[in-house]
Amino acid sequence: MKRNITVFIIILISFLLQSTVLPYFLFASVGPNLLVIVTASFGFMRGKKAGMAVGIVSGLFMDVFWGSSLGFNMLLFTVIGYGNGCFKRLFYDEDIKLPIGLIATSELFYGGVTYFCLYALRGDFAFSSHLLSIIFPELVYTILATLILYQIILHINKKLEAEEQRSASRFV
Numbered sequence: 001m002k003r004n005i006t007v008f009i010i011i012l013i014s015f016l017l018q019s020t021v022l023p024y025f026l027f028a029s030v031g032p033n034l035l036v037i038v039t040a041s042f043g044f045m046r047g048k049k050a051g052m053a054v055g056i057v058s059g060l061f062m063d064v065f066w067g068s069s070l071g072f073n074m075l076l077f078t079v080i081g082y083g084n085g086c087f088k089r090l091f092y093d094e095d096i097k098l099p100i101g102l103i104a105t106s107e108l109f110y111g112g113v114t115y116f117c118l119y120a121l122r123g124d125f126a127f128s129s130h131l132l133s134i135i136f137p138e139l140v141y142t143i144l145a146t147l148i149l150y151q152i153i154l155h156i157n158k159k160l161e162a163e164e165q166r167s168a169s170r171f172v
Contacts, residue, residue, distance in 0.1 A: 003160050007042065007054060010153065014038050015061045028137035032145035033107060035062060039077050040106040041099065041153045043084025044091045051081030076113055080106045093158070099150050100143060107142045111135035 014034040022031040035058040043051025059074030067073050084102050091098060115130050124130075 003164070006156065006160060007050075008057065010156065011035070011038055011054060011057050011061070014149070015058070015065075019065065027141050028133070030134055030138040030141060032141040033110065033138060034145060034149060035059075035077065036080065036106050036110055036142060037103055037146050037149050038153065039081045040084040040103045041150055042157075043081040044087045044099065044102055045154070045157050046085070047088045048082050048085030051083075051085035052078050053081070055079070055081030072117065076110060080109065083109075093154060096147075096150075100146055103146050103150070104139060104143055107139050108135065111138060 014037070018031065018034045022034070025031065039051060039055045039058050042054040055077035056074055059072075059077035062073035062077070063070045084106060087098065087102060111131075111134065115127060115135065119130060120127070
């Protein structure tokens with residue numbers, strides 16, 4: 001229960017930062033996608049189910065507050081959470097390369113699917129322009145934000161796991 005509340009608070013804080021504070025620190029008119037970082041991080045740290053759950057909540061926040069249709073971002077973030085959850089067995093706390101690679105891949109996936117569904121299907125075929133002006137700058141900014149936010153999420157996850165192990169050992 002404490003884990004669920006903590007994860008929800010992390011999602012809420014990331015959403016609030018992304019929607020209120022970070023628009024003042026835009027780079028090339030885009031900001032980092034903190035919710036992709038949170039969804040991907042919990043996916044490869046906790047597994048497919050946790051990644052999907054975080055993805056559903058993150059996507060729901062994005063759909064309700066920014067989306068034009070309910071469910072698009074929720075489905076997209078659920079797929080991101082599930083896909084990153086497939087790498088749980090390869091995840092080691094000390095290694096930063098895997099998280100950065102997975103979060104970068106998730107961000108590219110998010111940008112590509114968003115472009116295809118929101119622009120290409122409506123007849124806007126300027127993919128190279130969209131790639132250079134939106135997807136790549138957001139990717140760079142998200143990777144830079146990952147270096148900070150991922151460390152915070154990792155620290156919180158370690159504390160929660162240690163507490164869960166202590167409480168489980170009391171009942172054994």
